[in-house]
Amino acid sequence: MSSLTPFAKKHKVTVIGSGNWGSTISKLVAENTAEHPELFERNVQMWVYEEEVQLDRKSKHYNESSELSQGPQKLTKLINTFHENVKYLPGIALPHNVIANPSLTDAVKNSSILIFNLPHQFILNLCKQLRGHILPFARGISCIKGVNVHESSISLFSETIGQELGIYCGALSGANIANEVAQEKFSETTIAYDPPLMDSQSPSPSPSQTSSPVSSHVDLTKLVHKDVSGQPSKVRLRPLPPEYHPFDHATIKKLFHRKYFHVRVVSDVAGVSLGGALKNVIAVAAGWVDGLGWGDNAKAAVMRVGLLEMREFGNRFFPHTIHPDTFTVESAGVADLITTCSGGRNYRCAMLSIREGKPIEEIEARELNGQKLQGALTAVEVNTFLKSQGLEKDFPLFTAVYNVLKGNEKVEKLPDLIEPEDE
Numbered sequence: 160m161s162s163l164t165p166f167a168k169k170h171k172v173t174v175i176g177s178g179n180w181g182s183t184i185s186k187l188v189a190e191n192t193a194e195h196p197e198l199f200e201r202n203v204q205m206w207v208y209e210e211e212v213q214l215d216r217k218s219k220h221y222n223e224s225s226e227l228s229q230g231p232q233k234l235t236k237l238i239n240t241f242h243e244n245v246k247y248l249p250g251i252a253l254p255h256n257v258i259a260n261p262s263l264t265d266a267v268k269n270s271s272i273l274i275f276n277l278p279h280q281f282i283l284n285l286c287k288q289l290r291g292h293i294l295p296f297a298r299g300i301s302c303i304k305g306v307n308v309h310e311s312s313i314s315l316f317s318e319t320i321g322q323e324l325g326i327y328c329g330a331l332s333g334a335n336i337a338n339e340v341a342q343e344k345f346s347e348t349t350i351a352y353d354p355p356l357m358d359s360q361s362p363s364p365s366p367s368q369t370s371s372p373v374s375s376h377v378d379l380t381k382l383v384h385k386d387v388s389g390q391p392s393k394v395r396l397r398p399l400p401p402e403y404h405p406f407d408h409a410t411i412k413k414l415f416h417r418k419y420f421h422v423r424v425v426s427d428v429a430g431v432s433l434g435g436a437l438k439n440v441i442a443v444a445a446g447w448v449d450g451l452g453w454g455d456n457a458k459a460a461v462m463r464v465g466l467l468e469m470r471e472f473g474n475r476f477f478p479h480t481i482h483p484d485t486f487t488v489e490s491a492g493v494a495d496l497i498t499t500c501s502g503g504r505n506y507r508c509a510m511l512s513i514r515e516g517k518p519i520e521e522i523e524a525r526e527l528n529g530q531k532l533q534g535a536l537t538a539v540e541v542n543t544f545l546k547s548q549g550l551e552k553d554f555p556l557f558t559a560v561y562n563v564l565k566g567n568e569k570v571e572k573l574p575d576l577i578e579p580e581d582e
């Protein structure tokens with residue numbers, strides 16, 4: 160045993176992704192690392208998918224005599240100079256301990272906590288690049304709203320990341336429109352974190368571990384972890400070395416909870432992840448309904464059917480681990496559905512696509528300045544999976560959204576397509 164005092168090592172935190180939500184999460188996490196020097200290294204690395212950005216003339220940082228205002232500049236340089244992500248989160252000051260880094264491998268070097276925050280279409284490629292470059296005992300939290308569909312199989316991104324990298328990864332999701340959180344307007348979120356010690360084989364916790372569902376002092380490699388499908392996971396988890404403070408629910412709360420961002424930590428990774436992914440499909444339908452000018456009753460109908468399909472999807476395909484109440488009790492369920500269908504990007508772009516009679520992709524490219532919609536893509540992925548199971552009819556709203564997107568159905572037929580049968 161080394162001569163290190165208990166928890167001599169602080170957790171180093173890296174946020175992988177720097178879009179609208181990635182930058183917001185970096186901001187709030189960096190506020191917390193600065194407030195908890197006993198647990199975390201102060202600086203938070205934020206990996207940036209590097210690109211050249213021309214500073215907007217309206218930006219307060221624009222200065223004709225500065226070279227940074229002369230032509231396109233590296234986004235990381237602009238972020239580290241102005242402490243603002245001028246492209247993806249303009250107008251919001253980032254703490255100076257957020258360090259933008261264009262090198263993925265350098266950004267994750269020696270980090271024990273990895274926060275994944277990218278549009279879901281980029282994750283698999285990113286995991287390939289990360290393999291062999293992360294600490295083998297690192298822990299992850301996925302803030303990604305999407306599902307990973309491959310032919311006839313479906314998995315959560317927390318699971319996929321865990322399997323690709325050989326680490327445990329939880330999930331964060333909630334009613335969290337990034338710009339509102341970034342402006343420090345109150346919101347709630349749900350973090351699901353349920354690593355192996357929650358299994359029945361877990362040894363009884365010692366008094367010091369009672370608030371810690373995961374502990375660095377138990378050999379996790381000896382425990383069989385079940386993944387969300389109920390199958391024993393192939394991942395052999397590495398324990399955190401004893402020099403680190405356990406990454407438990409209390410530590411998670413210290414890392415994410417703010418006065419304006421209330422965190423509830425739960426164990427239902429499947430429910431939290433599915434809520435975040437599937438509500439994006441429903442938001443597309445809600446946007447169409449508002450684009451047609453059909454009013455609030457119509458939108459409420461779409462949301463009601465969508466909520467039922469979310470719950471049914473979880474019960475059917477993740478029956479071993481899902482807590483059916485998650486969709487109604489947690490922020491990462493009905494609350495996220497409501498906020499997304501009121502003011503999210505998927506909702507807004509879908510609404511404009513109907514008003515202007517243009518494809519949603521065209522509106523996305525025009526309105527979002529590089530931000531990515533997840534709803535249309537998730538609708539296609541969910542449909543691929545449902546089709547492979549022969550179950551499209553059991554999910555009429557998800558199927559209708561797909562068919563309208565593909566031009567197989569007219570949006571005006573939505574009420575008929577989702578009409579329930581009588582009792």
Ligand SMILES: NC(=O)c1ccc[n+]([C@@H]2O[C@H](COP(=O)([O-])OP(=O)(O)OC[C@H]3O[C@@H](n4cnc5c(N)ncnc54)[C@H](O)[C@@H]3O)[C@@H](O)[C@H]2O)c1
Pocket residue numbers: 176177178179180181182207208209247276277278279281302303304305335336337338529530531532533
């Ligand atoms: N924005 C929100 O309000 C919000 C809130 C909660 C959750 N989320 C979820 O967070 C996740 C991340 O979304 P976001 O809003 O931070 O992103 P975003 O849509 O604002 O930005 C897109 C990001 O993708 C990056 N990118 C572009 N091409 C890339 C490539 N080839 N490889 C890797 N990265 C690339 C861009 O640099 C940018 O950082 C999504 O799953 C989203 O659903 C978003």
Ligand SMILES: O=P(O)(O)OC[C@H](O)CO
Pocket residue numbers: 304333334335336337439442495498499502503504505506532533
């Ligand atoms: O803007 P959207 O549609 O990607 O939704 C943002 C968040 O997920 C809302 O919680």
